[in-house]
Amino acid sequence: MDLPIIELKGVVKSFGPVDVLKGVNFTAYPGKITALVGDNGAGKSTLIKGLAGVQPYDGGEVLFNGEPVSLHTPRDAGHLGIEVVYQDLALCDNLDIVQNMFLGREELSAGTFDEGLMEREAAETLRQLSVRTVKSVRQKVSSLSGGQRQTVAIARSVLKKAKVVILDEPTAALGVAQTAQVLALVKRLAEQGVSVVIISHNLVDVFEVADFISVLYLGQMVASVKTSETTNEDVIGYITGAKTYEGERA
Amino acid sequence: MDLPIIELKGVVKSFGPVDVLKGVNFTAYPGKITALVGDNGAGKSTLIKGLAGVQPYDGGEVLFNGEPVSLHTPRDAGHLGIEVVYQDLALCDNLDIVQNMFLGREELSAGTFDEGLMEREAAETLRQLSVRTVKSVRQKVSSLSGGQRQTVAIARSVLKKAKVVILDEPTAALGVAQTAQVLALVKRLAEQGVSVVIISHNLVDVFEVADFISVLYLGQMVASVKTSETTNEDVIGYITGAKTYEGERA
Amino acid sequence: MGSGQEGGLMDQVRAYVQRVRSGEMGALPAIAGFVVLSILFTILSPYFFTERNFANLLTQAATLVMLGMALVFVLLLGEIDLSAGVTAGLTMVIFVVLIAVVNLNWILALAIAFLTGIAIGTFIGFFVAKVGIPSFVVTLGLFLGFQGLELIIIGAGGLYRVETPEILAIQNSNLPPWAGWVMLLVMLAVSASTSFLDRARRTRAGVPNRTIALVWAKLVTIAVLGGIVIAILNQNRGTGFKAIEGVPIVVPITLAILWLGTFVLDRTKFGRYIYAVGGNAEAARRSGVKVAMIRWCAFIVCSSLAVVAGLFSISKVGSVDAAAGRDIVLSGVAAAVVGGVSLFGGRGRLIHAAIGALVIAVITNGLGLLNLPAGVNYAVTGGVLILAATVDAVSRKRAGGSILRT
Amino acid sequence: MGSGQEGGLMDQVRAYVQRVRSGEMGALPAIAGFVVLSILFTILSPYFFTERNFANLLTQAATLVMLGMALVFVLLLGEIDLSAGVTAGLTMVIFVVLIAVVNLNWILALAIAFLTGIAIGTFIGFFVAKVGIPSFVVTLGLFLGFQGLELIIIGAGGLYRVETPEILAIQNSNLPPWAGWVMLLVMLAVSASTSFLDRARRTRAGVPNRTIALVWAKLVTIAVLGGIVIAILNQNRGTGFKAIEGVPIVVPITLAILWLGTFVLDRTKFGRYIYAVGGNAEAARRSGVKVAMIRWCAFIVCSSLAVVAGLFSISKVGSVDAAAGRDIVLSGVAAAVVGGVSLFGGRGRLIHAAIGALVIAVITNGLGLLNLPAGVNYAVTGGVLILAATVDAVSRKRAGGSILRT
């Protein structure tokens, strides 16, 4: 197997008295889709916020392409080519869709914004995700429905070519058609060699797209398996703590 | 069939130039579970925000137990016994779990808060929803995970006996076990005679619990059917606009 | 699922330390700032650490403490009341003029002053909560308008002496020494009874109580600290023929209002809803809170407490003029902020404003002993204010590893 | 998916009307307030609606306009700069003292004044963005501290004359009439070229453009309104022997800064990030925006523009004293808020502050013609300010059916 693009070794994180991550190992490979599953409050979002530099880990090692890196700000993650869709979406309500999608990565020409270019790219990306009900890409995101906001956040993360795309429950608010599009998009990204990490509670979706499944239980990584080598029941067992995994990740 | 507890007749709502609800009819019956489905941006949340008095309708009629009522503030809805879980959750981040769950309905004894009583009831309700990772009911909700927040919002809505409970995508962020609990809770509520309206994109869940399914498409109610008389494919057809419904609601 | 009340004394202490270390410091940084400044001034002036100056500090701070507490009610909502200072001034102008010119009985005049305060709060509340004007603008308008009213009432260059002995007594007379001890006993009794009542209620509801050792620890702390303060204040600090001793009358008044206000904020719906509206007004509204009414009432409370601040001020100054209350309001807001109240709403307590006011008062008090030229005095005051706030900010950051400001 | 740019002139107008009716009114209410006040004063005083008073209004408002625009940069972040007024004052004290006492060349002195302004902004920005102190406290500290520095530098109550003709000319001299027309042409040229450049870019990207009729409409509006203003200002408004005519020099300076600032806010990363940070700082941070740096720079811009406001002020007064700039800052904030800038960040434009400043200036200007007693004047000023804000709030509410304040 390839060299993992991301490798976490024994990362820990606590908030005051609460130990949320208790020495977690995790790997993600280029061109592969890794699903991160676990119960509510297991620590999934905390794990990926560490990777995104939003809430740095308290300890442990992060290897990127085999090199130890320090991820202390979102900019660090950005420079490594890590794009993240957060569970709480993190959009600026006072900006419009285009402005949000290009925030921090605006297209310039002659030192000022090339609004036309950005508008076109934004519209194209959104269209791919089969958004039909958004009237105008110049709407403020505050006026969007829950699913529309989520779509904007996802579109944002695939606008620029990234090495790693992390999606925290990307389809939670999406309709049937949109969910299908996002899953298709995820597969397309992997085909292009991007490493995708996807968090989801929907095991059907997970089994449909993921190459690997990693299961967090109360802040510990209790299982890391190939999707082809496990079953729905097993994974539910790991998630609820009813079952323990005996193998080792390849 | 019973008298509907809620009956909407031709309700309309626009935001500036955007017509979101274009004359929608909708009914919900006591002791029954009505699912409201539709594509992202179809107007589902807008429809129930009108019922909740959060964003009053621009026009149309609302009947409650057959009587016309005016729903202009959330208090109006509260007085009628309508409880709502909003898609965007609407919790006060600076308050703790107990305070959020009892906001607007605090238990008093001798004119001051009976914190003990509230704490016990909050803990009990949460336990029913199989929340295991919340350390303390005195945590601030700002420190909760996405699923934990959602559970608090749901628990809040069932704390007091209501006549109508409306849930806007209540299981979007929930894990497998929690989702099962919420669906069970919904059924229990209906058995107790409560009218439940549930919005969801997960048709499996919808078919599991709902008695009726109403489908919104671009701000119009395109179908209202008994679950027993329809199929998954039909409903997907209505949602995506691929199919048109010819019948009339019973 | 716990409630954070389980475990013995050591568990509770450990949990508290961890809360502090994760950034929930409340008024601790302000207290630290106060202590640091006190040590500094003790080194710089032999007069600072004396019984007399200690009593001075309390009376000097009283007006600002009261104004800061008044402002907390609106700051918690994310609003501001720039007119609080001139509200204090205007109501005192009315109060004194009613006595001096109209020859009204002082109690009646006081009642009218309070009614005026309430009317002002009602006015502000109406425009902010109902009409929807930003409170900054409404109260700035009143800030100007009330200066005009003061001038109209009192006349250009006018000045009225406060002649009501009861009012002058607030800041200039003291409780007899025995009454100071009675005051301490009352405080202990109130604290003990609320603690035990709470425990009884929790036991009835069947939820765990904190270890009882904490209650004793709290009572002992109050007894010891309060005892020291009262013992100091009961010393004769006069330098002339007249003995000056005892707790200044303003202290029990302030403590009573502090206790009452804290009670309202912590244990009543009105208080809870203030926090809720300040935290997320839309969520509060959806929960059935009458948001406009809460905002409105908060402004009424603020203006009413501003009247009390005005009373403290004229009692200290002994006179009222047409510029009364013009300069103090920004210091009042600063007091609250330095103490740990958020300007964005939802976070803070009355005691924070009180401690913040003490920090600001100690700056003036200490510098007053150093005999600096005016310019230097201003400059140092500003610098020390920033320094005190830096202590606060750095300690919160160090502890919480705050993610907000990077 | 559209972009709101499709459709003909009527579609665009209809869309605009609907945007306004749904509450996105921008500066419209402030403009309405300005017009109402103007009508009122025209009725009350025969001197109000004269060329002379029109020119007065522009020069009197200039300082507040500039200060309001300075503050917009920090208000957009949800921050405040209470020291902006004394920053203007302090830098002008330095400027004038360098010339009068140190005998420095005025251009050098001006450079030093600007450098001081930048240094002040750097100082504030450091403490707010890096240390994490609330800007209210930092700048309140400086508000006090700078008053002290002014006193130390200029000597208590000292008064120095501004003797640099170039500085005095800003507010007291006018462009020759022909230059006024040239100014208008430049404005038209700039407006036309940016419009056409934008259209060219959009066409290149293949996205629809607004109908070209809008561009012509905009240019005609500028030409007509600007033409009227310039024609009025080119009248001789002198009453003595000296002819006074032409556009006051302060006007093109202000317009240039307004244009430049708007350009930065609308079309550069720095400006966009200011809005983003003001809207949701955490989202901006996660998008890779250097939040602290943006905050820091915004304070530097604010302080630098405050220096310009100071220049306008001393040019008007002709002298500098140790209290320079003490009273104006709250009016500056009020100007921005009245014009439609949100105190909570993320919403507002420079032009809003400019129009808000005109509203506030017209109050002083109009009342100044009425010869009211001082008290009444204050009271009326406050009342009218609240009234103007009420117009704003009510029109927004009526239109938007706002859900926020019920």
Place this chain on the structure above:
Amino acid sequence: GCSSSGGDGGSTDDASATRACVILPDAASSPRWENGDRPALEAAITDAGFEADIQNAQGDTSKYATIADQQLSKGCGVMLLVDYNGAAVAVTAKAQEQGIPVIAYDRPIEGADYYVSFDNEEVGALMGQSILDGLATAGKDPATATVVFMGGDPADGNAKMFRDGAGSVLDPAGVVPAQEPTGVWDGDKSATNFEQALTALGGKVDAVWAANDTNAAGVITILDKNGLTVPVSGQDASVAGLQNVLLGKQTATVYKPFQLEAEAASDLAIKLLNGETPTVDKKLDDGTPYIAVTPVLVGPDDVQKVIDDGNADAAEICTDDVAAACAEHGVG
């Protein structure tokens, strides 16, 4: 003295016999407090072998009370107070309660033991006189002349006295204020207020009674802009004021050589510290012994006197555009 509180109280008592406590009102209303009175009083009192504790209330009544508390806690042999908006009244009562004599300095204080001051009404009257003189020179009849009154902050008691003093001279001469805008102690607002008054007068004005040099400076800039030169009054003999006087833009400035006032006050204080009971001839209406100090009106030809007194610096005054006027009037 007192007896109860040990060594601490003892040292306080010792110091109190030899310390003069002084509270100045603010730093903004006039240049004199910090630049003039502070050093003059300090020098006189320390030269006489006593200690001086001089503080400035910075225009804040509550700060005033605070400072007084601090001084009284350190102990004072005499208090020399400049009232600020009435704050000194309570302080006076407190001091006297402790047996400390109080000198009201520059501004009257109800109940003080002595009053030393320039006569503020006299100051106003002199400013009024300068307007009358200016009108006479211009050949205008005071009774028909258009005179604008630019007073000080109406909340400030002195502003009222200046205005009353001016009235005592101008009223009998038949001067009626054509416009009297809201008073301020602020150049920017003064300029705006005057500009509007001038507009309301159709641009015609014959003289401007301005309550101090700061207000006058704002007025003069507006006059310049309109190409007008009319009599303008002022006080404080500030640099800008003297320059304007020399340039003929301001008729005169009232000069209050604080040395005179400070000297009178420090003499009195030293006597009191020495335990003497000074006798004073003049008395206020309420019977307070009153030492009145007379202010001086400074026209262009008197500027040199101010420089000679050390209250102004010729180099600062005779800058580029003023140099010619300096030469003309023998300043330098």
